[in-house]
Amino acid sequence: MKGDVVVVEEHHRAAARSIVPAIVESVKSKSSRYTMSIAGESGSGKSETGQAICEELETHGLSSVLLGQDDYFRLPPKPNDARRREDDSWLGPHVEVRLDLLEQNLVEAIAGAEEIVKPLVDYNKNTVEDETIDLRGVDVVVVEGTYTSLLKNLDSRVFIARNRLDTLEHRQKRNRGNEVGDPFIEKVLETEHKIIAGHKQLADFVITKDYEVIPVP
DSSP states (O other), X not given: OBTOOOOOOHHHXXXXXXXXXXXXXXXXXXXXXXXXXXEESTTSSHHHHHHHHHHHHHXXXXXXXXXXXXXXXXXOHHHHHHHHHHOGGGOSTTTTBOHHHHHHHHHHHHTTOSEEEEEEEETTTTEEEEEEEEOTTOOEEEEESTTGGGOSSOSEEEEEOOOTTXXXXXXXXXXXGGOTTOHHHHHXXXXXXXXXXXXXXXXXXXXXXXXXXXXXX
């Protein structure tokens, strides 16, 4: 998402250094592009971890692109927030988010497309436009977002097991639209927690609240 602040810190890089070596051989042996997801609750460090993984892949001679679920919301940030406040049923992976389009972009990438056209949310301008991503030479497509564990066309899944209390400090630093402390947003985060609580079971790698990486057999 354009306008978002992503600050990669050492604990994100340490997690990437634990995860990437475990998938390198699978990436190199796969005949098509490798795909993986980074999921977790709001403020858990998905974007930062995704960026760190892309940087770590490069040290192994592998090129990657990072796609963010935030770009696939049906509405720009302000209208989406308003819709959430007036319609309790709007929140969720198959309502406000175009997971089907994200899935389609993954399928295109796996099939060998040289480029994909995806949405791009501009947070500051409160707009959604199209963006073309060049996939020539790309070995790995990394997707990050709250609900990305639900995508079907993935080779591996990472889940960050940090809840809204664990992520408070990070959310305060980011503080999109003064959301921290807003009772409605806290209620949204509680609902999101319930929605994705079981997604941890889908993961190949779990990152604990202390950012320790646990491979799942």
